[in-house]
Amino acid sequence: MEYISTRGSAPALDFEGATLAGLASDGGLYVPREWPRFSKEEIAGFAGLSYAELAQRIMLPFVGDSLTPERLLELTTQAYGRFAHKAVTPLKQLDEQQWLLELFHGPTLAFKDVALQLLGLLFEEFLGRGGDPLTIVGATSGDTGSAAIDAVAGRARVDIFMLHPKGRVSDVQRRQMTTVLAPNVHNIAIEGTFDDAQAMVKRMFNDQGMTSRFSIGAVNSINWARLMAQVVYYFAAGLQLGAPHREVAFAVPTGNFGDVFAGYVAAQMGLPVAKLIVATNVNDILHRALTSGDYSAGTVTPTAAPSMDIQVSSNFERLLFDLGGRDGAALAAQMAGFESTKVMQLTNAQREGAARLFTSARADASDMANAIRWAWEECGELLDPHTAIGLHAARNAGLPADVPVVTLATAHPAKFRDAVERATGQRPTLPARIGDLFEREERLIELPGDYDTIAAHVAAHAVARG
Numbered sequence: 130m131e132y133i134s135t136r137g138s139a140p141a142l143d144f145e146g147a148t149l150a151g152l153a154s155d156g157g158l159y160v161p162r163e164w165p166r167f168s169k170e171e172i173a174g175f176a177g178l179s180y181a182e183l184a185q186r187i188m189l190p191f192v193g194d195s196l197t198p199e200r201l202l203e204l205t206t207q208a209y210g211r212f213a214h215k216a217v218t219p220l221k222q223l224d225e226q227q228w229l230l231e232l233f234h235g236p237t238l239a240f241k242d243v244a245l246q247l248l249g250l251l252f253e254e255f256l257g258r259g260g261d262p263l264t265i266v267g268a269t270s271g272d273t274g275s276a277a278i279d280a281v282a283g284r285a286r287v288d289i290f291m292l293h294p295k296g297r298v299s300d301v302q303r304r305q306m307t308t309v310l311a312p313n314v315h316n317i318a319i320e321g322t323f324d325d326a327q328a329m330v331k332r333m334f335n336d337q338g339m340t341s342r343f344s345i346g347a348v349n350s351i352n353w354a355r356l357m358a359q360v361v362y363y364f365a366a367g368l369q370l371g372a373p374h375r376e377v378a379f380a381v382p383t384g385n386f387g388d389v390f391a392g393y394v395a396a397q398m399g400l401p402v403a404k405l406i407v408a409t410n411v412n413d414i415l416h417r418a419l420t421s422g423d424y425s426a427g428t429v430t431p432t433a434a435p436s437m438d439i440q441v442s443s444n445f446e447r448l449l450f451d452l453g454g455r456d457g458a459a460l461a462a463q464m465a466g467f468e469s470t471k472v473m474q475l476t477n478a479q480r481e482g483a484a485r486l487f488t489s490a491r492a493d494a495s496d497m498a499n500a501i502r503w504a505w506e507e508c509g510e511l512l513d514p515h516t517a518i519g520l521h522a523a524r525n526a527g528l529p530a531d532v533p534v535v536t537l538a539t540a541h542p543a544k545f546r547d548a549v550e551r552a553t554g555q556r557p558t559l560p561a562r563i564g565d566l567f568e569r570e571e572r573l574i575e576l577p578g579d580y581d582t583i584a585a586h587v588a589a590h591a592v593a594r595g
């Protein structure tokens with residue numbers, strides 16, 4: 130399988146190359162040259178596989194010659210062996226129509242573990258073949274950071290520099306990152322928002338001064354391998370609810386558009402998806418884009434669902450590329466306009482294409498709290514605020530009663546204990562394996578949200594090429 134850039138001028142790479150490169154050298158995102166497609170019979174044949182086996186089958190066409198099928202299965206078995214639930218991503222019924230897909234049984238209690246546990250192993254595998262040591266630079270609004278750090282802490286030939294917006298992640302999220310004291314882990318709290326952090330990370334990939342000295346790698350969903358691994362749980366849920374013979378809808382709490390784009394990929398691969406419901410908080414750039422074509426970034430409002438406090442949604446570019454006829458030059462011009470003005474209008478083709486599969490909803494603080502309360506009072510389930518925003522959208526989507534609607538439960542409620550307690554009076558407890566989180570020592574550095582300062586810090590602590 131070959132990977133091409135959404136902006137059309139970076140060299141095409143194989144899976145190993147795209148995984149190590151992260152962002153394309155023209156500033157675009159890598160996507161497979163074409164979508165692999167499974168027949169109905171092939172999808173039906175996936176029923177009964179373990180999660181690790183299903184993951185191997187779904188990902189094999191994307192991996193191409195970079196790994197043998199046997200090696201890929203070893204890696205998926207190892208990655209998902211660390212999950213606290215045997216089903217890895219169990220599905221729970223809430224009522225006649227509504228379902229929850231629990232994606233938070235990995236080591237750091239959020240859906241990010243599903244992809245990052247595998248990505249850590251892929252880095253180790255590919256770096257073991259030679260080449261330069263990897264300097265991972267990432268941005269997090271809370272969950273990617275801890276999952277990525279868990280996945281690479283202590284691994285040879287990798288350093289990780291993780292930027293989070295100071296004071297804008299939950300205390301559990303921060304401590305899950307800053308209490309990992311392995312020497313290759315560098316936590317940086319910046320003044321600013323997640324969008325500022327993400328922009329600085331992307332800039333570093335195209336900073337010749339840095340890329341000539343360091344091999345910069347990505348753990349954010351700009352890295353294709355992240356999304357590839359997330360496609361699997363759409364198939365896992367769909368198969369349990371009757372796919373390929375029955376359509377299923379998914380409601381996805383959305384920020385960077387990675388998780389829901391994985392659902393789009395599942396649909397391109399043949400999974401019968403009735404609708405993908407994009408659920409945002411009041412930072413609603415995606416809801417505006419999907420309802421009116423207006424993709425304009427406003428200022429970020431802090432909310433009780435901080436991981437979705439995002440106004441520049443990096444994976445939307447992958448969708449716009451696909452819906453716009455995969456014209457890299459046209460998309461490069463469209464994105465350049467957005468980067469300089471923070472305003473973009475979707476083309477008719479992009480709007481109409483998106484409307485075929487996507488719908489969207491925006492939840493404010495009271496919608497979110499009501500959804501948490503409904504799940505607790507009616508179903509006995511404690512939901513985290515992000516999942517609650519997904520459920521709010523799912524319950525208001527107006528889909529026919531015979532279409533099951535699966536809300537992706539993206540984080541464990543204990544990561545956001547204060548918001549859950551405010552809504553329900555119940556304070557979720559941390560799972561025993563991190564029960565002592567608040568007694569652990571923290572290590573982080575606080576820096577201004579200034580690119581040159583961050584780049585100098587990375588350069589002073591990373592291992593150079595060669």
Ligand SMILES: Cc1ncc(COP(=O)(O)O)c(C=O)c1O
Nearest residue numbers: 272383384385386387388436539
């Ligand atoms: C708990 C949680 N839910 C939802 C999201 C949004 O996912 P995405 O950025 O892939 O749209 C995030 C952050 O990415 C998150 O951490």
Ligand SMILES: N[C@@H](CCOP(=O)(O)O)C(=O)O
Nearest residue numbers: 269270271272273349350436
């Ligand atoms: N919500 C995310 C933001 C980064 O998203 P990513 O999926 O691109 O890594 C987080 O928790 O950090």
